[in-house]
Every structure is written in C-alpha cells, then in structure tokens.
Amino acid sequence: MENLSKNIKHLRTLKKLTQEALAEELSVTRSRISSYEENRSSPTIEFLIDFSKYFKLPIDIIVKNDLTKAKDVSFIEVGNKRVLFPIAIDDNNENLIEVVPAKASAGYLLGYDDPEYIEQLEKIKLPFLPTGKHRAFPIKGDSMLPMKDGSYLVAEFIENIKEAKSGYSYIVVTKDDGMTYKRLENLVDEKQSFLLKPDNTSYQPYEVPVSEILELWKFTCSINTQEYEEHELKLSSIINMFNELGVELEALKKSIG
Structure with a gap:
C-alpha cells in the first residue's frame, strides 16, 4: 500500500491543501490523514470512496498507480470522472x-x-x-x-x-x-x-x-x-x-x- 500513501499526499499537495483542510473536506480527523500519508495505517473503504469522489479519480487509479510524477494536467475529464493521461515534458516544461x-x-x-x-x-x-x-x-x-x-x-x-x-x-x-x-x-x-x-x-x-x-x-x-x-x-x-x-x-x- 506504499503507492497509496504517497498518492494521498501527492494529490493533496497538487490541490494545495493542508492535512487539516483535506480532513475537513472529507469529515475525518487530521491524524487519520497523517497516518494514511505516513503509511502507519491503511485507509478504510469508506475513506477511499470519499477520497475518490472528492478528487474525481477512480479508486483503482489511486490504488494501483504511482501518481507522484503526475501533475494536475496529467488527468483529463471523462464524464464526471478524471482518468490518468500521461504527458511527457522536457527540462523546459514543454510537451514531448x-x-x-x-x-x-x-x-x-x-x-x-x-x-x-x-x-x-x-x-x-x-x-x-x-x-x-x-x-x-x-x-x-x-x-x-x-x-x-x-x-x-x-x-x-x-x-x-x-x-x-x-x-x-x-x-x-x-x-x-x-x-x-x-x-x-x-x-x-x-x-x-x-x-x-x-x-x-x-x-x-x-x-x-x-x-x-x-x-x-x-x-x-x-x-x-x-x-x-x-x-x-x-x-x-x-x-x-x-x-x-x-x-x-x-x-x-x-x-x-
């Protein structure tokens, strides 16, 4: 579940949210967010469902993929969901x-x-x-x-x-x-x-x-x-x-x- 803990932190950071702010959005305690991000405990199914809805990302993408290299532009809207769309960039931040x-x-x-x-x-x-x-x-x-x-x-x-x-x-x-x-x-x-x-x-x-x-x-x-x-x-x-x-x-x- 190492990818999952890194992904939770990375997606939160992409949205420029503090742990407190994300906890408030998802109606959980800040300590739960902290324990998930530090891989001290595994997220509950209920949390994953709420987290998935908030970030508009399918649960399997959050769980299976290492999203730490993804930027916000790496996700595209498909209906009311977002899916991972890999975009390669060079050192000058230009699309390859x-x-x-x-x-x-x-x-x-x-x-x-x-x-x-x-x-x-x-x-x-x-x-x-x-x-x-x-x-x-x-x-x-x-x-x-x-x-x-x-x-x-x-x-x-x-x-x-x-x-x-x-x-x-x-x-x-x-x-x-x-x-x-x-x-x-x-x-x-x-x-x-x-x-x-x-x-x-x-x-x-x-x-x-x-x-x-x-x-x-x-x-x-x-x-x-x-x-x-x-x-x-x-x-x-x-x-x-x-x-x-x-x-x-x-x-x-x-x-x-």
Missing part, C-alpha cells in the same frame, strides 16, 4: 511527442492509458506544433490515400470527443478495432455515434458508437516514408525524420519572420 512504433501499434490498445507503457515510447519535440498534446502514430493500409501504409501521423488529443468536427481526419482508438485513421462525420446529436469515412472510395464508411471510442486524435501533420527503403525505416530513422522536419520548419519560420 510520443512515437508509437509500427511493430508495437497493436499493443497500444492495451497500453494507451498505462503510464509505464507511454513512458517507454520514444519521444520527439516539434517546436512548430500548435498548443496541445500530440502523439505520432503509424498508418496501416491504404484506406486514406494519399496517406500510404507506413506513413506516420502527428495528431492532437481531443479531450471531449463529442466536439469532434465533421469533415476532419482523426486517429480513432476503439475497444474492438484498435487504432484507425479516418475522416469523421459527427452524428452524436442524432445517433450518439460517428460515421468513419475512408478517403479511398474502394472502402465503405461505417458507424462507431461514442461509447466504443477510447481516444480521439485530430490530424496535425504527417511524414511520408514511401521514398525510403524498408531497411531504413527503423524507429530511430523515423525519429530523425521528424526531428529534421522540426528543424527545417523552425528555420523557415524564422526566415519568414
């Missing part, structure tokens, strides 16, 4: 972009909400990107021509999936189908679903209920790998391509300015 390798993309469905999985992904920084949380994904298949199999897409995380805009392209992560890249039509108001439309007319559109969608990422930019030989497409090569792209565009921006 995790790159999901093609060979491991199938595992993303299992690890997308696991801080340890996200932490082990290679990371890059593209200074020309707009504000927001971005991630780079490999593309499989030819349903979204001219994007071809092997391309990498950088996409921005969408917190409220119901606000996705019709006519734009998104990386869609679903419970059953995993990760796919499609153009969306927002049918939430009428049907509580999205219509996923391939740009390649050889493929048929299909509907996905909102309840099936785990994550939604809006397309920002891409890198086409079709001019490279297969042996050149190691993850390290992909990382270099993105980094070189960032340097070139940053230099262009400065020259125009």
Whole structure:
C-alpha cells in the first residue's frame, strides 16, 4: 500500500491543501490523514470512496498507480470522472511527442492509458506544433490515400470527443478495432455515434458508437516514408525524420519572420 500513501499526499499537495483542510473536506480527523500519508495505517473503504469522489479519480487509479510524477494536467475529464493521461515534458516544461512504433501499434490498445507503457515510447519535440498534446502514430493500409501504409501521423488529443468536427481526419482508438485513421462525420446529436469515412472510395464508411471510442486524435501533420527503403525505416530513422522536419520548419519560420 506504499503507492497509496504517497498518492494521498501527492494529490493533496497538487490541490494545495493542508492535512487539516483535506480532513475537513472529507469529515475525518487530521491524524487519520497523517497516518494514511505516513503509511502507519491503511485507509478504510469508506475513506477511499470519499477520497475518490472528492478528487474525481477512480479508486483503482489511486490504488494501483504511482501518481507522484503526475501533475494536475496529467488527468483529463471523462464524464464526471478524471482518468490518468500521461504527458511527457522536457527540462523546459514543454510537451514531448510520443512515437508509437509500427511493430508495437497493436499493443497500444492495451497500453494507451498505462503510464509505464507511454513512458517507454520514444519521444520527439516539434517546436512548430500548435498548443496541445500530440502523439505520432503509424498508418496501416491504404484506406486514406494519399496517406500510404507506413506513413506516420502527428495528431492532437481531443479531450471531449463529442466536439469532434465533421469533415476532419482523426486517429480513432476503439475497444474492438484498435487504432484507425479516418475522416469523421459527427452524428452524436442524432445517433450518439460517428460515421468513419475512408478517403479511398474502394472502402465503405461505417458507424462507431461514442461509447466504443477510447481516444480521439485530430490530424496535425504527417511524414511520408514511401521514398525510403524498408531497411531504413527503423524507429530511430523515423525519429530523425521528424526531428529534421522540426528543424527545417523552425528555420523557415524564422526566415519568414
């Protein structure tokens, strides 16, 4: 239960609450908060339920994960609950972009909400990107021509999936189908679903209920790998391509300015 005691203290600190203040909010004594944080006793189920409701975090996240590296921005609202969303930052407190390798993309469905999985992904920084949380994904298949199999897409995380805009392209992560890249039509108001439309007319559109969608990422930019030989497409090569792209565009921006 060591993680739990550290998490109670860390979450309290994130909210800038004293032990006395948190005790008052949860209708317990300060000494109980102190004993839980110092791991001298284990929290009761009743306390965990109240603590979970107060911080709007599922109990399993509080109990299972080490949250001491998480900042307040590491949690996102999903309905009336918050879930842990790992965000990597560099020494200058700037967001880093995790790159999901093609060979491991199938595992993303299992690890997308696991801080340890996200932490082990290679990371890059593209200074020309707009504000927001971005991630780079490999593309499989030819349903979204001219994007071809092997391309990498950088996409921005969408917190409220119901606000996705019709006519734009998104990386869609679903419970059953995993990760796919499609153009969306927002049918939430009428049907509580999205219509996923391939740009390649050889493929048929299909509907996905909102309840099936785990994550939604809006397309920002891409890198086409079709001019490279297969042996050149190691993850390290992909990382270099993105980094070189960032340097070139940053230099262009400065020259125009």
